[in-house]
Amino acid sequence: MLLNQFLLLSAILFTIGVYGVIVRKNGVLVLMSIELVLNAVNINLIVFSTYWGIAGQVFALFTIAIAAAEVGVGLAIVLLIYRNQRSVDIDELDEMKG
Amino acid sequence: MNSAALIIAEVVPLVTPETTFDVPANVVFAVQAVVMIFAAIRVVTTKNIVHAALWLVVVLGGVGLNYILLQAEFVAVTQFLVYLGAVIVLFLFGVMLTRAPLGVSDDLDNNQKKIGIGVGVALLAVLSYALIESFGRSELTFAAYEGVAGPNTNGRTQAVSDAIFGQYLIPFEMLSLLLLAALIGAIVLARRD
Numbered sequence: 704m705l706l707n708q709f710l711l712l713s714a715i716l717f718t719i720g721v722y723g724v725i726v727r728k729n730g731v732l733v734l735m736s737i738e739l740v741l742n743a744v745n746i747n748l749i750v751f752s753t754y755w756g757i758a759g760q761v762f763a764l765f766t767i768a769i770a771a772a773e774v775g776v777g778l779a780i781v782l783l784i785y786r787n788q789r790s791v792d793i794d795e796l797d798e799m800k801g
Numbered sequence: 802m803n804s805a806a807l808i809i810a811e812v813v814p815l816v817t818p819e820t821t822f823d824v825p826a827n828v829v830f831a832v833q834a835v836v837m838i839f840a841a842i843r844v845v846t847t848k849n850i851v852h853a854a855l856w857l858v859v860v861l862g863g864v865g866l867n868y869i870l871l872q873a874e875f876v877a878v879t880q881f882l883v884y885l886g887a888v889i890v891l892f893l894f895g896v897m898l899t900r901a902p903l904g905v906s907d908d909l910d911n912n913q914k915k916i917g918i919g920v921g922v923a924l925l926a927v928l929s930y931a932l933i934e935s936f937g938r939s940e941l942t943f944a945a946y947e948g949v950a951g952p953n954t955n956g957r958t959q960a961v962s963d964a965i966f967g968q969y970l971i972p973f974e975m976l977s978l979l980l981l982a983a984l985i986g987a988i989v990l991a992r993r994d
Contacts, residue, residue: 704826704941707932709867712834714928716841716860718921723845725917729909731895732850735857738888739841742864745880749873756945757960761969763868763876764961767883768976772983774888778895779990785899786993794911 709750717743730781730791734774741770826870837863848909850901854892861885872946875958 716739723736745763752759785791840859847853861884868877902908949960965973 704823704830704870706939706941707936708827708830708834709871709941710932710936711929712837712867714925714932715838717928718925719838719841719845721924722917722921725920726845726910726914728911729850729901731892731899731901732845732853732909734895735853735892736845738857738884739844739860742861742884745876746864746867749868749871749876750941752873753871753941753943753945757949757957757964758969760873760876760961761964763873764879764965765972765976767876767879768980771883771888772980774891775987776983776990778891779987781895782898782991791899791901792908 706750706754709746713743713746713750716740716746728792728794730784730793731778733793734777734781737777738770738774741766741773829866830870833863833866848905848907849903850896850906850909851893851903854889854896857892858885858889861889871941872943872957875961 720736720739720743723739724733727733727736745766748759748763748766750759752763781791784796788795837860840856840863843856844853844860847856861880865877865880865884868874868880896903946957949956
């Protein structure tokens, strides 16, 4: 197996996730796209852990835990936005525009 | 003469461990890569928000399969438990609680599609150029696993736990603090009063 086949797959996933963050306007869908990005990073960590030692796996586990916490807090924020605005449309949150 | 051949036959397999699972592993990789990319594109393009969560299951499961192909079993099991078990349920709860449109909806994307495609293609071009330029056709060696993974043991999981509870003990404990903070933060944010 080549090193690059995994790295390119994760690059493609990362790119699709970035596209989702730019294009989606529902808050929950933006969080799902962020999950794609985080998973792409995790694939990279595991690939390089086969090269340079077990630390990559430890960091991948840390990333998984932090991603779970991020989803929890992120969904709480989205819920709060919904409660205040009656919608989770990210594009309508423009109160800080002068 | 005979004994020398016997000794060589006994020693050679120990010196060069045979890892000839490359062809089936590559077939599995190709199939799941195609499925994963298709599913990821569906996550960011589908017009049904529940379908997006379900396509995300396919992507996250494929990532777990990748970990198994890379012989990181513990991380793979954690991926299945945390992502497929917890995160997807959390997303479905989020969809439910924000009263998202449950059927097909045209109101999920903004009008920045062209910018998104431009940024995506440019990013992919830069990333793949850098990757191909720097890693070319170098093979995966699993060099880091040699010595920790004896036959019929879970040596690699042992090594991971050694690393977590040895060298990375303080970051690990900080992580539990972070999880507690996230828990309290989520409750404080979402509480109704």
